[in-house]
Amino acid sequence: MSQDVTRGQADSAEALVSSGAASALRVALEQYDRAADKLNLGAAVREVMRHPKREVTVHFPVQMDDGSTSVFTGYRVWHNVTRGPAKGGIRFHPLTDLAEIRALAMWMTWKCACVKIPYGGAKGGVTCDPKQLSIRELERLTRRFTTELGEMIGPDSDIPAPDVNTNAQVMAWMMDTYSMHRGYSVPGVVTGKPVSIGGSEGRQEATGRGVIYTLQEAAKAIDLELQGARVVVQGYGSAGESAARFIAELGARVIAVSDSRGGVFDGDGLDLPLVTRHKQETGSVIGTPRTRAVTNAELLELDCDVLIPAALEGVLTERNAPRVRARLIAEAANGPTSPEADDIFRERGITVIPDILCNAGGVTVSYFEWVQDREEFFWSIDEINARLRRIMVRAFEDVQRTAVEHDVDLRLAAYMLAVSRVAEATVTRGFYP
Numbered sequence: 001m002s003q004d005v006t007r008g009q010a011d012s013a014e015a016l017v018s019s020g021a022a023s024a025l026r027v028a029l030e031q032y033d034r035a036a037d038k039l040n041l042g043a044a045v046r047e048v049m050r051h052p053k054r055e056v057t058v059h060f061p062v063q064m065d066d067g068s069t070s071v072f073t074g075y076r077v078w079h080n081v082t083r084g085p086a087k088g089g090i091r092f093h094p095l096t097d098l099a100e101i102r103a104l105a106m107w108m109t110w111k112c113a114c115v116k117i118p119y120g121g122a123k124g125g126v127t128c129d130p131k132q133l134s135i136r137e138l139e140r141l142t143r144r145f146t147t148e149l150g151e152m153i154g155p156d157s158d159i160p161a162p163d164v165n166t167n168a169q170v171m172a173w174m175m176d177t178y179s180m181h182r183g184y185s186v187p188g189v190v191t192g193k194p195v196s197i198g199g200s201e202g203r204q205e206a207t208g209r210g211v212i213y214t215l216q217e218a219a220k221a222i223d224l225e226l227q228g229a230r231v232v233v234q235g236y237g238s239a240g241e242s243a244a245r246f247i248a249e250l251g252a253r254v255i256a257v258s259d260s261r262g263g264v265f266d267g268d269g270l271d272l273p274l275v276t277r278h279k280q281e282t283g284s285v286i287g288t289p290r291t292r293a294v295t296n297a298e299l300l301e302l303d304c305d306v307l308i309p310a311a312l313e314g315v316l317t318e319r320n321a322p323r324v325r326a327r328l329i330a331e332a333a334n335g336p337t338s339p340e341a342d343d344i345f346r347e348r349g350i351t352v353i354p355d356i357l358c359n360a361g362g363v364t365v366s367y368f369e370w371v372q373d374r375e376e377f378f379w380s381i382d383e384i385n386a387r388l389r390r391i392m393v394r395a396f397e398d399v400q401r402t403a404v405e406h407d408v409d410l411r412l413a414a415y416m417l418a419v420s421r422v423a424e425a426t427v428t429r430g431f432y433p
């Protein structure tokens with residue numbers, strides 16, 4: 001195929017970018033373009049990687065407990081499957097739409113390439129508010145969505161996992177539904193399952209653990225002592241809660257955490273088991289005894305050493321980046337920082353460990369889970385954590401070396417590595433037919 005590309009035959013990759021300055025898709029495309037500009041990519045391969053390979057939108061009915069029927073909309077996007085099967089989580093959120101899922105799928109491609117695990121990138125979601133659904137409604141929604149995805153998912157083609165507002169139970173329903181249609185158990189169709197049905201030890205805390213492994217390396221690089229460091233965690237879901245717990249175990253003081261409703265602060269360091277219990281009992285961290293309330297906006301600008309955004313995209317922008325006081329930002333969330341905020345952080349000497357590196361521990365242990373399911377041979381927690389640490393530390397070193405070599409920040413370095421790996425695979429395979 002000629003390296004000339006005719007634009008306009010496919011929808012432009014920007015087709016769904018919304019006007020919001022921090023829209024996830026705009027951010028993902030800008031980050032990609034910055035890396036592509038640095039790498040000497042052929043025009044065709046550059047254009048191919050800018051587009052998702054496959055996108056499915058489904059509308060489906062779910063019977064509600066009161067006897068009524070609601071119609072929900074769900075998505076699954078494969079961004080790129082050149083290096084292996086499509087991989088990425090499923091989120092349930094009221095604001096999820098195709099543009100967001102497209103961005104998140106692209107980030108999964110770069111994440112898997114960044115830590116060198118043999119997957120492509122995908123993401124899925126259902127637009128819904130899971131907090132308004134009963135457990136049975138959630139189960140029916142999950143099972144019907146799984147069925148709607150049909151042949152798209154499978155252990156060799158596309159392997160979902162938990163993401164925002166989904167968990168091991170949701171994965172168990174997906175695995176069961178898929179297996180019912182096959183007539184036999186297929187544990188490898190999803191990762192992040194309960195251990196009792198083929199899940200992996202350590203998967204639940206893997207994202208948080210990986211965040212801490214990269215954070216320890218970055219702290220060494222900038223001479224930041226984690227013992228006694230003040231840490232702020234925005235988002236207290238699966239990734240945020242475990243990252244907070246692990247960094248506290250290293251002797252840091254977690255002074256503030258938040259969830260979607262707001263945050264809590266204690267300058268001496270929060271009693272994390274108490275915060276977790278309060279959230280389990282009341283549904284929110286707000287009102288944890290002996291804490292002061294802070295808003296999510298205030299929390300991001302608190303005086304601290306380490307900031308861990310662990311919730312949704314688009315929280316650090318040119319509007320608040322000048323006032324962020326952390327020395328180190330560790331992106332447990334996907335897409336929390338806009339390119340403009342990245343520029344401000346670079347100017348201000350604030351180090352950002354980019355999402356595609358920082359939070360890759362989740363998909364890395366997903367990979368271990370999938371390998372164990374395929375081999376039907378399961379590893380110990382010590383073996384899993386040791387392998388996870390090796391992969392995260394090696395990836396950090398690769399990114400750090402690239403950043404120094406090219407005098408770029410860690411995000412651009414991580415992208416340069418990831419994008420060039422996918423590009424190399426694409427060129428090696430060639431274009432069919």
Ligand code: GLU
Pocket residue numbers: 087088089090159160161162163164191334359360362363364366
């Ligand atoms: N949802 C997680 C992420 O964004 C995990 C994906 C996976 O394990 O496939 O990385």
